[in-house]
């Protein structure tokens with residue numbers, strides 16, 4: 001069955017008190033919109049349609065960053081959820097698969113739940129995702145008869161008896177796309193809000209002899225975000241769940257609550273994550289790697305057996321091969337460390353390739369930026385870069401080459417060569433003793449004058 005996702009994202013989100021459209025506020029480094037779109041990806045949708053309104057340009061740019069094929073349709077006035085879905089109709093002309101409606105501000109819907117909905121569609125014309133609420137508050141209520149869903153009543157329009165129902169509407173709805181738009185055509189706005197309710201399609205469907213049912217999920221999955229407080233609560237919830245999922249899959253955390261993950265962090269089995277590690281977007285840590293305390297990683301790939309930190313910083317394009325070591329106060333950006341290479345202390349490696357088993361001494365800096373352009377440093381295999389070497393790029397150091405400590409290397413160093421680029425040492429015997437005596441006498445004289 002081909003699927004079209006319709007993600008509603010036109011609302012303003014007044015309570016966010018923000019210039020940014022609500023769905024673009026981030027959880028674990030990704031806009032909420034992407035969380036919803038990612039969950040929907042499990043259904044391998046043929047079409048992704050985002051209904052945008054407030055801040056449509058920004059929403060469109062973000063949706064296309066997630067998937068360039070996404071179609072963004074405009075809902076200029078927010079006349080209700082049915083009206084929002086109706087805006088997607090022209091974009092689905094000629095499509096005869098299923099449409100699933102998601103909300104852009106509901107980031108926690110699980111993939112399994114959407115799969116269950118798609119499965120339920122083989123038996124029912126309309127499938128609604130519902131949940132049992134401890135406190136049903138202002139959610140729409142699902143009126144059922146056994147497995148059959150009879151209708152959905154909005155809180156504002158519900159009778160006291162209907163308000164006692166604890167089975168609530170999440171907002172996620174699935175139906176054949178043509179049928180969905182046909183049902184929506186019959187929706188009116190004669191209700192307490194004067195809005196076109198998507199929820200009305202259930203009663204309309206039944207009146208036409210179509211069937212409707214409820215797939216149930218956990219209330220936590222349907223959590224929506226309306227304010228900064230709710231956003232921070234959603235972030236915390238995401239983090240707790242993401243850590244738990246990783247531990248379930250064999251990742252060790254010494255202090256899970258102190259580790260921050262991004263929405264797309266991938267960590268392999270038997271990797272160990274120490275305290276206070278922060279993951280930005282796009283990080284993969286392979287099996288058995290160890291990320292030590294207080295490290296910060298983004299856009300990085302860490303291979304098996306590598307050790308990172310404590311206090312290391314991996315920036316975008318950091319590519320650490322197997323058994324590499326990156327130690328304290330080392331920053332790596334857009335650079336590959338090949339198998340067994342080590343940079344253990346106080347180093348910046350940017351725009352570089354470091355060969356197998358090469359050792360980068362403490363304090364080494366790749367001087368990659370001339371103020372206008374970035375330049376590349378290449379270091380061969382089994383080289384030894386002496387402490388405090390400045391590698392002024394563009395520069396290439398050969399295999400098995402060495403640089404002397406404190407060198408400023410501005411020219412290429414061939415294989416097997418030792419390069420020294422520093423002032424020659426001068427030693428003056430007895431000079432220090434004489435100098436000390438002179439300075440101490442001077443100090444004594446000064447103290448005597450002050451008495």
Ligand code: UD1
Pocket residue numbers: 008009010011012051053075077078079080081082083084103104105138139140141152154168169170171196197198199224
């Ligand atoms: C909706 C449901 C309610 C359900 C609740 C779950 C309807 C009529 N009611 O109510 O049954 O329990 O969600 O959270 O559907 N939106 C648009 N354009 C519009 C209106 C809304 O894009 O014209 C988007 C909003 O940005 C939001 C989503 O649709 O992402 C839901 O809209 P909202 O106003 O929050 O609906 P609720 O009143 O919460």
Ligand code: MG
Pocket residue numbers: 224
């Ligand atoms: Mg709402």
